[in-house]
Amino acid sequence: MAARTGREFLAGLSSPRELWVGDDKVTDIVSHPAFAGAADTLAEIFDLQHQARDVCLMPDPWTGEPINVSHMIPRSIADLERRHACLQTIAEFTVGLMGRTPDYMNVTFAGFAGRADEWAINGNERGAANLVAYQKFLARKDLALTHTIVHPTIDKAKGDVPEPGNDVALHKVADTAHGIVVRGARILATLAPFADEIAVYPAVPLLAGTDSYALSFCVPMDTPGLKFICRDSCATAPNRFDHPLSSRFDEQDAFVIFDDVEVPCDRVFINANLVAYNSVMATGWYPNIMQQTMIRAQTKLEFAYGLASRMAEAINDVSPATRQMLGEIWTYAEFARAAIHSAEIEAFEYGNGVWFPNGGPLAALRAALPTWFPRVGEIITLIGSHNLLAAPTEAQLNDPKLRPLIDRYLRGAGETNSEQRARIFRLAWDFVGSALASRNELYERFYLASGARNYQLAHALAPKDRARRLVDELIGLKARDGRGQAESDKKIIGLPTSAEFPRR
Secondary structure (H helix, E strand, O other): OOOOOHHHHHHHOOOOOEEEEOOEEOOOOOOOOOOHHHHHHHHHHHHHHHHOHHHHEEEOOOOOOEEEHHHOOOOOHHHHHHHHHHHHHHHHHOOOOOOOOOHHHHHHHHHHHHOHHHHOOOOOHHHHHHHHHHHHHHHHHOOOEEEOOEOOOOOHHHOOOOOOOOOOEOEEEEEOOOEEEEEEEEEOOOOHHHOOEEEEOOOOOOOOOOHHHOEEEEEEOOOOOEEEEEOOOOOOOOOOOOOOOOOOOOOOOEEEEEEEEEEEHHHEEEEOOHHHHHHOOOOOHHHHHHHHHHHHHHHHHHHHHHHHHHHHHHOOOOOHHHHHHHHHHHHHHHHHHHHHHHHHHOOEEEEOOEEEOOHHHHHHHHHHHHHHHHHHHHHHHHHHHHHHHOOOOHHHHHOOOHHHHHHHHOOOOOOOOHHHHHHHHHHHHHHHOOHHHHHHHHHHHHOOOOHHHHHHHHHHHOOOHHHHHHHHHHHOOOOOOOHHHHHHHHHHOOOOOOOOOOOO
């Protein structure tokens, strides 16, 4: 099997899994009203890779079969440019609203496999070999993969990582003849109902003495003992006029319980190896995956700019305040585009022949987005005002007695008719006011940690030599490297003291 079609993807969702949403233990993902719309959208994305095969497909380096370009292990700037085109094509299909389309994990595991040398440290050669083999399997089967990397919060005062003896966080409890047994929970598995498999890998570095929590592996969604508790659904009825976004793009999020799950030996990438766990994410992971997610974010910002502009045009709002706010959204989108471009053209080899973008511009962008996206939502709300609540439904427009009145009293300015105005403002409401809109704002605020934490991370990792030199030369101080303070900053947020945004 190589690149799958939408029909093949939907067929793969027939495998049984223990998954709950609302009051239901779900037995049929494809037809359940909470999941049907997003399942169809994801099927369309699998079909899209064939429709745009020149952009989205490439030959498998070993078999020659067509696989998605997001599985590419980049080895040059040209490879990153080619991957950019594929990732942008996918992001545009969902206007950036689905943060976990399958290309996200494809890019992640391509980066892991490309830097298998990092995973092989401290006696973890077997785990690294398993990872390389799994990445090939993922690409050739064209699986949809979800992941769960965050430890559940029980007592915030105890920190974000488990202390020894924590019985909630995912940990290893036994070895078997065939693998290991794991128990505990993790959050959140976005895309869980639509995934074929689930991945566990490191996030925040662990404390000394917590080796049993230092795990990485992948297993199928129907593995015995796996249980998924989904948040309340934000999906709406399949009417793209009334609900153009929430009828299609609710990718879902799930709390994951591992109730004594056995992981086969060949699916284990880190087996209670604290040194490997705490180091494999410290260099290339961030800039590699940020290419995908920042292209997605830029697409969403450009969509928001287009939407806000259409809203203003529909009611001929040319006031200075509105023009200023439109310019503000465009500025965010342009900063995002420029940061991605800078990171890609400044890409370099990170080791093992693998090329990733320069992490600095992407880290700066990542820290700013949790502030930008809520502001974008506020701007669209301000431009929309009461018009967001005065957009007739498709059924109301189709009523023969009501339609003439709607045409008269709810038309737009200039050539904008009542149906066009309704479509624009219903789309805007779905973007800022619906249940899906609230979930998406929460997602953007805390994706890969909050803006505050990402600013702290940016400061800890930022190269400081030139900035310090400019100050020291001006005030006549003897140059000093400030290494002690820099190492202290890194220790505060759990980073290796050697960590820094790599540069050419």
